[in-house]
Amino acid sequence: MxxxxxxxxxxxxxxxxxxxxxxxxxxxxxxxxxxxxxxxxxxxxxxxxxxxxxxxxxxxxxxxxxxxxxxxxxxxxxxxxxxxxxxxxxxxxxxxxxxxxxxxxxxxxxxxxxxxxxxxxxxxxxxxxxxxxxxxxxxxxxxxxxxxxxxxxxxxxxxxxxxxxxxxxxxxxxxxxxxxxxxxxxxxxxxxxxxxxxxxxxxxxxxxxxxxxxxxxxxxxxxxxxxxxxxxxxxxxxxxxxxxLRVPQVASTFYSIKQKNIPVSIPVRLEEGKKVLTELITKKTQLTTPDLKDELVHKEGQPLIQIKDLEHTYPDGTKALHGVSLDIHTGEYLLVIGQNGAGKSTLVKHFLNLLKPTSGTVVINGIDSKKLTVSALAANIGYIAQNPDNQIFNMTVWDEVSFALKNLKFSKQEIETRTEESLKSMGLYEYKDRHPLSLPKGDRARVVIAAILAMEPDTIIFDEPTTGQDFRGAHYILDISRKLHEMGKTVVVITHHLYLMPDYAERVIVMGKGTILLDAPIRQAYFDTEKLNSTYLTPPQAVLLSIKLSELTGEAYCLLTPAELASVFTTNGGAA
Amino acid sequence: MSATPRGEEREVKNIGGASIDGAPVAYIVVLAAVVTALAFIPFSVVMASGGSFPMNQGIFGLIGWVLGPIAGAVSSGIGALIGVFVAPHTAGVWFVTVIGAIVTSFAAGVMGTKNEKRKSWWIGVVVVTVIAFAIYVGRALLVNGIRLQWAILATFVNWSSLLLFILPTRNLVAKWIGSKNLVLVAVGLALGTWISFGIAHTVQNAFTYTMFNWPEEIWVMLSSVIPIEFISRCAIGAVIGTGVIVGLRAIGLVKPTEAIY
Known part of the structure; x- marks a missing residue:
């Protein structure tokens, strides 16, 4: 004992x-x-x-x-x-x-x-x-x-x-x-x-x-x-x-391979996964060329958000942004990544005039943001901040979600309809009478998202939306972001959870020390390990296994997810 | 629980945790700090003692209902005492301010007690209030020659509070504050603030009137001013109190033993 x-x-x-x-x-x-x-x-x-x-x-x-x-x-x-x-x-x-x-x-x-x-x-x-x-x-x-x-x-x-x-x-x-x-x-x-x-x-x-x-x-x-x-x-x-619960990508990959009747153990750690992968290749397991969808379609026309030579220095002298230039077009799904302090949140706060440029310009829909008020911008750009508790102040979930609608003078009927729809879309309707702070953190984040969605903005910025969420909660929120994207809305997501994003994002902005290190399609960005490492990011395990696979076979495999990686392995000619 | 757990049910108690009369010291300290903070905010330009009254007077009753009579009195008393020093512009006569805080929270805490041993404590409050009322009004009528009609009108808040405290309204207010219906909670807080602060006001005036002996002209003016001030205290108590009680219920922190929300 x-x-x-x-x-x-x-x-x-x-x-x-x-x-x-x-x-x-x-x-x-x-x-x-x-x-x-x-x-x-x-x-x-x-x-x-x-x-x-x-x-x-x-x-x-x-x-x-x-x-x-x-x-x-x-x-x-x-x-x-x-x-x-x-x-x-x-x-x-x-x-x-x-x-x-x-x-x-x-x-x-x-x-x-x-x-x-x-x-x-x-x-x-x-x-x-x-x-x-x-x-x-x-x-x-x-x-x-x-x-x-x-x-x-x-x-x-x-x-x-x-x-x-x-x-x-x-x-x-x-x-x-x-x-x-x-x-x-x-x-x-x-x-x-x-x-x-x-x-x-x-x-x-x-x-x-x-x-x-x-x-x-x-x-x-x-x-x-x-x-x-x-x-x-x-x-x-x-x-x-x-x-x-989230499965480690290495385990998920080899589980999917095993489902194809290819005899293989299921490692749960990356280094063990690389060893098992080496064994598979050594045993001459047959590989196919993956059928990869996507690649970024370059949008033409006037950008929705146009940033030129943006600099921002905080009152304490901290230089958060250094000459950032970026165009975001209507209907894009943009992922912004980088270490803490890279300038991600500082950048997106300029979209809403929550921060003013020290120098440079931010043009929203063709109008210099200096000529727009925060409230005018907020009607079209929804910002879901990193810490939900900073945005919650009402007594009930229903009041929280309907608050902005009341202030924007919507009719009572419209407020009820939008609030109800928004709460249902976030799976929160059953909690409508609860105090928001009595809910778990993951649900509190969804309350804030519901409040923003109720306003039906054209552009939605999610700042670390999956923090504190379990796997289901994270995908729940990201599925909402995808639905909004499919509806033609512009979506910007800031996150550290790179493994979650391949099924959602199209374009990736990698930031480091207040600058844009890389602006590329997601497949290209995730495989630029040098740039990711320079801003203290680690690619998902599936990407690291793909790099290992490329090394072992001498062919380029740019695979982002366990499913993509497993799809390369075929049953025919499987290892004995 | 849907199924009976296999494990033996245990008695749940807060062992060794610092508490006063069943209220964690942390709660007492936090609410005392709130009382002090609200001491900075003046809420009226006129008061019998010549100063402004602080916003914290609206929550002394609330503290009694949240912490109980003893812990509530301690919390309000400490908060008011510190408030006297850090916010002298609302302090008035310092010891009267502190006594008012203590008596209000105590009277409020006594109103709805479910503690069988304390069911008769309200009688003590009534006795003290009656004595204070006798000193205050007796001096006005017999020593300073204030006419009866003005004595009755200017002490409306005092005798009405005492009556409501003696009548079953004392328990009705407590029942409303403990209700799930937030409208009833707000009404209970407002009426309860009237009663509990009215009790304290009587005790306070036994001191301040003895000190200042204000003339009949002041009594005339007070007959209309004091009820207005009381209404504002009740509004403060209802607005802040409803929010606090809703929050406390939602968050589900351990309830002080004597709390009635």
Whole structure:
């Protein structure tokens, strides 16, 4: 028993005023030194599960609790949260919501001061935990000066300072760009491997979870459906699909190949995938030339949005854009990618006059944006900002979605029709009377999108629309964007999730350090790994496997998705 | 739950968490901060003591209903005390301001208590208010020779509050505040603010009238000004309170033991 850090026996939990349990009959033991990954669709109960391990559920939330949880031998219902906090550290999804101090060192000291750790000991621990998360030298900095990845690592450092037996990370990378996410995963992995710290991480990042976790649990509708190694869980594609979970692209690729009766194992990590691919080619598996659709049709005529030599410098002197020139035509589906701070959001905010050019011009529909008001632009260009909570302020979902329509003086009938249609299109109609902030983050994002769609703008800008969404939620939103595109609307999407976009985007703008590094069709852009790497982006696994396939065969395979990659392999002449 | 869970149902309690009378200290601190912040906003140009009254007077009752009589009084008292120092332009007589905050939240918290041991606490509030009313009006009539008609008119808010507090309206207001119907919640908050602040106003005036002894001309003016001020307090209580209660219900954070929303 001494090797078990967390033990859950028949745990069920029901929030106050809730009819159904959010956790149901959970039995699980987490061993010391494990890296336990918890996966599940939005609303599966992952956050509740995490909060149950440090007593916040049910001690803070109330409700009905069944069964027993022991953390380091302590019953979570019989010990105060303050005592459990010494054993369990927790890092939440959004680093902004958990950093409260005015300097990095004060941030780390805060929890320790509350735990009555002597001053000398606090001073001793601060440099140690900063070194663990590779933030040495930032002691005096204000947390706001750190990048997204650094902020999340600071939150981890603050949790580590209390020297917990178990570190819980709830979606710690969903707000971060690929390089920030990689920083967090590698830091956590180091803590696990080198210090033997027990990790429990919830994440939708299936590729990274397959890479780093030692064991995975699949939570669905509050029940722990399956527990196993990453190989066991991520290779069980039907299980993942049935639970709306994203399959690592490498596993998805080889699963599709196997469906063609080509005998092949299903690897879940990229390097293993490359090895299996090499074996397939060595065994002279027959390949065909893929039937690739698409390629960008160059639009003629006057651009809808014309940007010339745009420069933007923020009041603090930060130069965010350097001589950006870009034409966007009506009906395009444009993907804007780049590292955090590359200037993506700064660029699109100029489309709405939310930011004014320091120099250069932004012409919208032939009119200089300086001559247009924000409200005039907003009637035609819908902007769905990165953080939905910044756009939510009404008491009910219905009021939130209908708010702009009322202000634009639509008739009562029109407001009701549009609001209802918009809510139904986003799958939110059943929540119309709920307080928007009582919904999960993924649903809150959909509320904001519904509010924009209700205005029926001609151009819609989605700024990181899939952040915090599970696989189904992300595709739900992107399917909406595709429908809008098919209706002739212009769609601009900013995202770090490159793997989601091949089925949607046509043209890609790669940004880095305030400039446009590349403006190309998606197939060309995804295979320009040099440009992507220069702005800290990693191509999807399917692209990396395609590059490997090209190396192995000497032929060029520009394949973007697991389905495209699998389509190259044929049953005839399959490997024995 | 649709099926009975296999695990044994456990008693859920907040162990060792810092709380006062069942209200987490975090709630008390946050609401005290709100009281202080609202102390900056003047809401009237006239008041018996010669200053303006702060907007926070509209939410003292709300704090009582959210935190209960003791934690509510602590929160409002701390918030009002800090407000006296940081926003002296709305402070009036400092200790009277703080007493008003404490009494309002306490009276509000007592109104709807479901705690059997506290079912008779309202009688104590009535006794204190009657004594305060006797000091205030008795001094006006017997010492300063204010005519009865002006004493009755200028103390309309005081005796009406006391009556409504003694009558079953005390429980009706609490029932409305706990209702799912938001219109009833708003009406309950408005009427409850009238009652609870009216109680406190009586206690406050026992002090301020003894200090200032304003002449009959002022009583005449107050007879119309005070009800208007009270209506604005009730509006503040209803508007802010409805939003707060809707939010608290939606977010589903743990309810303080004595909360009635």
């Amino acid at each position: 001494s090797d078990i850090i967390a033990c859950l026996e028949n745990v069920s939990y029901q929030y106050p005023r809730s009819i159904e349990p959010v956790l149901s009959e959970i039995n699980l033991s987490i061993q010391k030194g494990e890296f336990f990954g918890l996966i599940g669709p939005t609303g599966a109960g992952k956050t509740t599960f995490c909060c149950a391990l440090n007593g916040i559920v049910p001690q803070f939330y109330g409700g009905r609790f069944f069964g027993k949880i022991e953390i380091a031998g302590l019953d979570t219902l019989e010990h105060p949260i303050s005592v459990l906090a010494k054993h369990v550290g927790q890092v939440f999804e959004d680093p902004e919501t958990q950093l409260i101090a005015t300097s990095v060192e004060n941030e780390i000291a805060f929890a320790l001061e509350n735990l009555k750790v002597p001053r000398e000991e606090i001073i001793r621990r601060i440099p140690r935990v900063l070194e663990m998360v590779r933030l040495e030298g930032t002691e005096k900095k204000h947390p706001a000066e750190l990048s997204g990845g650094q902020k999340q690592r600071l939150a981890i450092a603050a949790a580590l300072a209390a020297q917990p037996d178990l570190l819980i990370l709830d979606e710690p990378t969903s707000q971060l760009d690929p390089v920030g996410a990689d920083e967090v995963f590698s830091t956590v992995s180091e803590l696990n491997k080198e210090l033997g710290m027990t990790i429990l991480m919830c994440s939708h990042a299936s590729e990274e979870m397959a890479e780093y976790a030692t064991r995975i649990g699949l939570l669905s509708n509050g029940s722990l459906l399956s527990v196993g190694t990453p190989e066991e869980i991520y290779a069980d594609i039907p299980l993942l699909i049935n639970n709306n």
